[in-house]
Amino acid sequence: xxxxxxxxxxxxxxxxxxxxxxxxxxxxxxxxxxxxxxxxxxxxxxxxxxxxxxxxxxxxxxxxxxxxxxxxxxxxxxxxxxxxxxxxxxxxxxxxxxxxxxxxxxxxxxxxxxxxxxxxxxxxxxxxxxxxxxxxxxxxxxxxxxxxxxxxxxxxx
Amino acid sequence: xxxxxxxxxxxxxxxxxxxxxxxxxxxxxxxxxxxxxxxxxxxxxxxxxxxxxxxxxxxxxxxxxxxxxxxxxxxxxxxxxxxxxxxxxxxxxxxxxxxxxxxxxxxxxxxxxxxxxxxxxxxxxxxxxxxxxxxxxxxxxxxxxxxxxxxxxxxxxxxxxxxxxxxxxxxxxxxxxxxxxxxxxxxxxxxxxxxxxxxxxxxxxxxxxxxxxxxxxxxxxxxxxxxxxxxxxxxxxxxxxxxxxxxxxxxxxxxxxxxxxxxxxxxxxxxxxxxxxxxxxxxxxxxxxxxxxxxxxxxxxxxxxxxxxxxxx
Numbered sequence: 001x002x003x004x005x006x007x008x009x010x011x012x013x014x015x016x017x018x019x020x021x022x023x024x025x026x027x028x029x030x031x032x033x034x035x036x037x038x039x040x041x042x043x044x045x046x047x048x049x050x051x052x053x054x055x056x057x058x059x060x061x062x063x064x065x066x067x068x069x070x071x072x073x074x075x076x077x078x079x080x081x082x083x084x085x086x087x088x089x090x091x092x093x094x095x096x097x098x099x100x101x102x103x104x105x106x107x108x109x110x111x112x113x114x115x116x117x118x119x120x121x122x123x124x125x126x127x128x129x130x131x132x133x134x135x136x137x138x139x140x141x142x143x144x145x146x147x148x149x150x151x152x153x154x155x156x157x
Numbered sequence: 158x159x160x161x162x163x164x165x166x167x168x169x170x171x172x173x174x175x176x177x178x179x180x181x182x183x184x185x186x187x188x189x190x191x192x193x194x195x196x197x198x199x200x201x202x203x204x205x206x207x208x209x210x211x212x213x214x215x216x217x218x219x220x221x222x223x224x225x226x227x228x229x230x231x232x233x234x235x236x237x238x239x240x241x242x243x244x245x246x247x248x249x250x251x252x253x254x255x256x257x258x259x260x261x262x263x264x265x266x267x268x269x270x271x272x273x274x275x276x277x278x279x280x281x282x283x284x285x286x287x288x289x290x291x292x293x294x295x296x297x298x299x300x301x302x303x304x305x306x307x308x309x310x311x312x313x314x315x316x317x318x319x320x321x322x323x324x325x326x327x328x329x330x331x332x333x334x335x336x337x338x339x340x341x342x343x344x345x346x347x348x349x350x351x352x353x354x355x356x357x358x359x360x361x362x363x364x365x366x367x368x369x370x371x372x373x374x375x376x377x378x379x380x381x382x383x384x385x386x387x388x389x390x391x392x393x394x395x396x397x398x399x400x401x402x403x404x405x406x407x408x409x410x411x412x413x414x415x416x417x418x419x420x421x422x423x424x425x426x427x428x429x430x431x432x433x434x435x436x437x438x439x440x441x442x443x444x445x446x447x448x449x450x451x452x453x454x455x456x457x458x459x460x461x462x463x464x465x466x467x468x469x470x
Contacts, residue, residue, distance in 0.1 A: 015169070020177070087392075089388045089389065089418065091388070091389075091418045098445075098446040099444070099445065099446065100445070101347065101442035101443060101444070101445035101451065102257075102418075102442065102443050103301070103303045103350075103421050103441060103442055104257060104416055104417065104418045104419065104420045104421040104440065104441065104442060104443055105285060105286040105287065105288055105303065105304065105418060105419065105421050106286050106287030106288070106386070106387075106388030106417075106418045106419030107286040107287075107418070108286070108287065108388070118307050118308060129389070
């Protein structure tokens with residue numbers, strides 16, 4: 001009986017040891033240096049609202065890891081007759097709050113009326129404008145990892 | 158007789174000891190130590206080798222002076238281009254309707270694009286879209302990182318210095334090599350949204366090129382001038398807007414210069430600190446939470462990389 005009681009305590013003790021070891025392993029694998037690019041104090045002395053330079057990146061095109069990313073939204077612009085319209089300026093505007101900064105690239109439709117934009121996930125309004133047509137705006141929501149499609153028909157004024 | 162077999166209790170004890178040893182190794186990080194974090198200003202390029210850091214950069218220099226060039230247009234300045242798509246967008250005076258025009262539209266058209274410094278401002282076209290840039294050497298254009306890399310490197314990069322609509326007084330050059338930094342290409346951080354294009358020509362000897370400078374102190378209150386190719390105006394016409402630096406951050410400057418899509422990569426310059434026509438930032442984004450348009454500030458690291466790229470063959 002004494003031997004059995006002694007043997008019973010040991011497994012409990014070493015199991016506790018195992019548990020501690022596993023916890024330590026878990027802590028060791030999740031720890032580590034976190035990214036911190038800021039190595040200089042913020043010199044925000046302007047009159048606008050202060051902005052934390054280490055705020056989460058919401059910049060273009062929003063695919064973390066930097067791998068070649070598929071466009072977040074693509075589509076085609078046609079006229080009322082169903083013909084492609086080339087040279088249409090497609091400009092996104094963030095409708096999120098707070099709004100996301102949009103890179104100031106001029107994306108225009110090609111000869112097939114096609115366009116594509118790479119943007120971070122979020123809500124936007126795409127504005128389509130071209131000479132000879134009434135400008136139009138359409139909402140689009142870009143989900144993480146997905147490509148939205150937004151086709152538009154432009155009308156003559 | 159004592160048994161020589163390993164009893165279960167001893168096996169469990171051995172495993173427990175082993176796990177403690179292994180966990181100690183993991184905690185101290187000996188074999189699995191986190192990789193040292195890469196400097197986000199590490200240069201990356203689409204082809205060829207990364208150039209070695211220029212010898213200039215080690216001196217902590219602060220000012221790279223401009224050069225006005227000869228300014229003589231090719232073919233008497235009559236060269237034109239007819240590319241697709243070229244449809245003009247929006248009539249002059251039409252309300253722009255996007256946030257990067259802050260309040261009333263203060264932009265004004267630059268038609269004398271063969272005078273300095275305007276002839277050193279370039280229109281860029283590529284697979285990514287239309288952008289702007291500025292000459293920093295005979296064969297180097299500075300621009301925004303996202304103008305040349307948006308998850309993949311841009312292709313068919315073409316540059317038109319001093320372009321005025323369909324008139325290209327200095328012709329066009331092709332981008333033969335593109336540079337950016339890992340802080341942009343890998344981390345997509347706006348703090349590192351800058352890059353450069355090496356051209357297959359030395360048009361900068363004719364157009365001249367801008368200087369650029371570092372300021373470790375705040376630039377808030379200093380004039381800010383920017384000019385580029387906004388997409389809401391007649392296609393490929395140059396427009397300028399003037400304001401002052403409103404907010405200085407470690408990696409960004411903010412200003413109320415009216416801008417528009419197509420002006421990414423535009424120079425933000427002034428004539429302060431003994432450096433006339435010197436860039437202080439590279440315009441990149443329309444209005445964000447600050448209420449202003451913003452660009453990548455020319456820090457010492459940005460200055461060093463621009464210099465390295467400028468000096469690369």
